[in-house]
Amino acid sequence: MTNRAWHLKSRPQGMPTMDNFELKPLGDRPLAEGEVRVRNAWLSVDPYMRGRMNDVKSYVPAFEVGAPLQGGAVGKVIESRAPGLAEGDTVFHMLGWREEAVGPAEAFNKVPPMPVPNEAWLGNLGLTGGTAYFGLLRAAQAKEGDIVFVSAAAGAVGSAVVQIAKAKGMTVIGSAGGAEKCAWVKELGADAVVDYKAEPIVQGLQKAAPKGIDVYFDNVGGDHLDAALASARNNARFAICGMIDGYNGAPPAALRYIMRIIAARIMLKGFIYTDYMGEVGEFYRDMGGWLASGQVKSRETVRDGIEAAPDAFLDLFRGGNTGKMLVKL
């Protein structure tokens, strides 16, 4: 079996290209005491990884040039010198972008015994679903009866937000680009969808939510954030999760409606999934129940083979995915 990993060949300037990535053999080494070897089955690509490609200090360390990339992955233990993990165990972990992961047992989490497919631990039960859950219910304090707007509603996190909000009795307006994605967001249960490619998002949102919005889940920044400011009702809460439009160095949009923060007493709150790790049990219980009942459905765009990883990642910024983007090895 080959054991290759995608390495960061050079730091991207603006939108990354294939030239920034290099697939190279990772080499084998015997396990040290306490280590395990995992054969990866699924890799996750996520927009936040773009930030780690820059040489700046942030909430996760920058990737190093010449080193393998990292990211969420699910795999099976194929060799173990650690008491807690045995050959055949399925684990999720952060040593993705590679075929085989070697490291101390603490770096790998045995999947909880729940009747879900393995890749769910990268999607609705992983970073994606957790970001949607805690952002909506904690950072934005959304509650039953609220009118919720979520941008990039056809994306991984956005599509989870739509479904969680409906499961919790909220009214949901999503935005997406193009008729096909919009139809799909409607299918997920959204009460209204705005096609931002068909009309300016400010007007589109005003039509879709004539009474305004109580909550905004921001995956996009820029003109979507501005539209949410324009439509915010008094005491609206915004969870700021991603600003994908700024990840690749595009000039920041001027926010024409930012002064409404004062008159409408809006709260904006940035957050990271891992801030809420202490409450992950509640998340597993809720999300597990919704997956079992079908109230939340997994929606994935799957690419095949490790060779496909960089292109899958780049497609996140081109709108190439519907739902969670995964690479199947």
Place this chain on the structure above:
Amino acid sequence: MTNRAWHLKSRPQGMPTMDNFELKPLGDRPLAEGEVRVRNAWLSVDPYMRGRMNDVKSYVPAFEVGAPLQGGAVGKVIESRAPGLAEGDTVFHMLGWREEAVGPAEAFNKVPPMPVPNEAWLGNLGLTGGTAYFGLLRAAQAKEGDIVFVSAAAGAVGSAVVQIAKAKGMTVIGSAGGAEKCAWVKELGADAVVDYKAEPIVQGLQKAAPKGIDVYFDNVGGDHLDAALASARNNARFAICGMIDGYNGAPPAALRYIMRIIAARIMLKGFIYTDYMGEVGEFYRDMGGWLASGQVKSRETVRDGIEAAPDAFLDLFRGGNTGKMLVKL
């Protein structure tokens, strides 16, 4: 005695000019049962009044063209047909921009028995001090030990924020325009002052607060808000009080550092003084104590005569005031 009032002659486009204002006799009328007549002694001019000159719905109704302007004022009851108020009582109220105010007794507040000059009810014990107090301590949840940045620190609200923050054991960095104002902010007790006319505020703040800031009290918006985003530490809280740079229709500044909201988990919260009216007793007690002990000092720029009111108001946007701007009748 004359009884004139400043009327809104026309709605300003961008920065108001003297042509938008007209001083006209208000006319006399006998009091109805339950009404009082008040001779104003002090008028307040505040930046928020600019918003009321536009024809838009906001948290306070728009001024009407052809009608007298309104605003904070302190005066003395000269005639009463209401049981609760007697001739000679000093009251604060919202029927400013005029020499005499007539209305139902409920529209006038008898000043509490505290050893402060009457104009304090427009300044440190009024909208100005209350905005500083509740914005800093409630909206931004500032606490002892925090590093606080406040923009327009030589202004009415800003200079109160500086002094309240020092009284509560915080480290304070203020910004102001020009050496004279900066020296004055230092005198108020600020630990450091950034002269935004001498250097870009982003760099100035980074030098003045090399460890970053926990709290930002925003009176300005634009590049100051951007600088605060750039310097925010994890879990920083921003109270958004005013965005004076946008009041007169200047194009909104692009926020280059807005993405830091996520990595640093920043919270922004818009607020209005009147949201906290339920806690005004605590504010009077704290601020009264600080005024008595000299920990908070009143700082005023006083203009003489009702004729001076529009120019005093316009000077708020030209940096013409140090501390609270008042008009003495």
